[in-house]
Amino acid sequence: xxxSLLMAVLAEADAGIVKRLKARDPQALAEIYDRYGxxxxxxxxxxxxxxxxxxxxxxxxFLRVWNRAQGFDAERGAFGPWLLSVARNRAIDYLRSAGGxxxxxxxxxxxxxxxxxxxxxxxxxxxxxxxxxxxxLLKLTPQQREVIELAYFEGLxxxxxxxxxxxxxxxxxxxxxxxxxxxxxxxxxxxxx
Amino acid sequence: MTCEELQDQYELYAMGVAEDPEGAEIRxxxxxxxxxxxxxxxxxxxxxxxxxxxxxxxxxxxxxxxxILASVGVEQRGFGWAPWLGxxxxxxxxxxxxxxxxxxxxxxxxxxxxxxxxxQAVDLTRLNEAFAIMTGPETKQVNFGAGAKGKVFxxxxxxxxxxxxxxxxxxxxxxxxxxxxxxxxxxxPAGMFQSQADGTAxxxxxxxVDVNGLTVAVTMEDQAGAAQPTSPILIVAPLQ
Numbered sequence: 020x021x022x023s024l025l026m027a028v029l030a031e032a033d034a035g036i037v038k039r040l041k042a043r044d045p046q047a048l049a050e051i052y053d054r055y056g057x058x059x060x061x062x063x064x065x066x067x068x069x070x071x072x073x074x075x076x077x078x079x080x081f082l083r084v085w086n087r088a089q090g091f092d093a094e095r096g097a098f099g100p101w102l103l104s105v106a107r108n109r110a111i112d113y114l115r116s117a118g119g120x121x122x123x124x125x126x127x128x129x130x131x132x133x134x135x136x137x138x139x140x141x142x143x144x145x146x147x148x149x150x151x152x153x154x155x156l157l158k159l160t161p162q163q164r165e166v167i168e169l170a171y172f173e174g175l176x177x178x179x180x181x182x183x184x185x186x187x188x189x190x191x192x193x194x195x196x197x198x199x200x201x202x203x204x205x206x207x208x209x210x211x212x
Numbered sequence: 213m214t215c216e217e218l219q220d221q222y223e224l225y226a227m228g229v230a231e232d233p234e235g236a237e238i239r240x241x242x243x244x245x246x247x248x249x250x251x252x253x254x255x256x257x258x259x260x261x262x263x264x265x266x267x268x269x270x271x272x273x274x275x276x277x278x279x280i281l282a283s284v285g286v287e288q289r290g291f292g293w294a295p296w297l298g299x300x301x302x303x304x305x306x307x308x309x310x311x312x313x314x315x316x317x318x319x320x321x322x323x324x325x326x327x328x329x330x331x332q333a334v335d336l337t338r339l340n341e342a343f344a345i346m347t348g349p350e351t352k353q354v355n356f357g358a359g360a361k362g363k364v365f366x367x368x369x370x371x372x373x374x375x376x377x378x379x380x381x382x383x384x385x386x387x388x389x390x391x392x393x394x395x396x397x398x399x400x401p402a403g404m405f406q407s408q409a410d411g412t413a414x415x416x417x418x419x420x421v422d423v424n425g426l427t428v429a430v431t432m433e434d435q436a437g438a439a440q441p442t443s444p445i446l447i448v449a450p451l452q
Contacts, residue, residue: 045284052277060272062264074276081280086349100261107264108228116355152266171263176229196220199259206259 037098040088048085055099056081059106066110066172076113080106111174155205163198166191213237215248222249222256283343341416345373352423356449362413364428364449371418372402372428376447379407382432389433390415391441395425402428404437426451 036054039047059080064073083105091101156164169175169183177195181188218238224230225238241249345351348367355363362376374390382388387406391399407413430447431438 045281048284049281052280056272056277057269058265061267061270064270065267074272077272077276078280078283082283082347085284086347100257103261103264149262149266152262156266167263170224170227170229171260174229176231178231199220199223202259206262
């Protein structure tokens, strides 16, 4: 009960900061960084595995958010998940660029546009949810966990995963389908849709 | 395809890694406002967000916060340019009193200090221009990296910013020349620049530019500049 109340307060605080961010209040960016800078850095570091590059990409992420906050609906949107999506996509872009498999950046417009994060639970990044997803990932088989990590942290398609793992595409698809179903089942208990 | 056939792919689509035909089908369902797919995608984005939030925590350097905030003009009192300008002004005043008390030869040193201040003022102006291009809402950026490495930022209204490392100083009489190459057209000269002793370089070409299909390139030319490239391309950065 207390935790729910605390999360509601934090969500309201988020909405207030986002309004100020949209009004181009630089101090709001400072508060956003203090709240989310660590998790954004942790995520990007997990993808690029280089502290210096990760910090450059964190800076790009926050500048992108600063420039694109106008499109975010502070009343209905979940700011944290949007920020994390922007961060993850910047990091994957870097990996793809460094690996010579760059794609059209327009593709990301489809997956990290602020409007896609409306009506999402605002406290989805709370630490208790992180514990639940860690536990759910640990319940997967090593192959199932690997394909999820290759998709999320390396941005690989199923065809690219099959090449990387030296496995038939059908086998990889089965692992992906089963892994996602198991994750949905586990998270469905913890986080009502 | 039906929504049921697509539901296994929602999370992959949310992560930007769904392949066609399923990816295209989901896009089409969403475009026509399919409620089942929209609900499924909302859930998929939540799952993706939670995977991202479950990473092992790591700590960025304290400098990163200052870097980010400085780039949008916050914390001027702590880390902006104002204190440096104030310091320079104070140093200048100290210099004035100090040098006035000395012989004629000291006036030359004062002139050197003033020149240094002018140069720093120019550098500050360039940095401000660079930040304006980097942070513009319509700015596009592209990385380059074979030999010289770095980034190019292009803002349709403000101009082109090139930042490079590993670009050795040009020999005497030579300089680097930047080119903007519109789609299907000849290279257009976009200014000369030199790199620093440590191989870093920053160059700004001010003015409106058409970003569509644009490529930015760099060659080494005679110091006076060339109308068209006369030597091998050292940097090429095509905008997507």
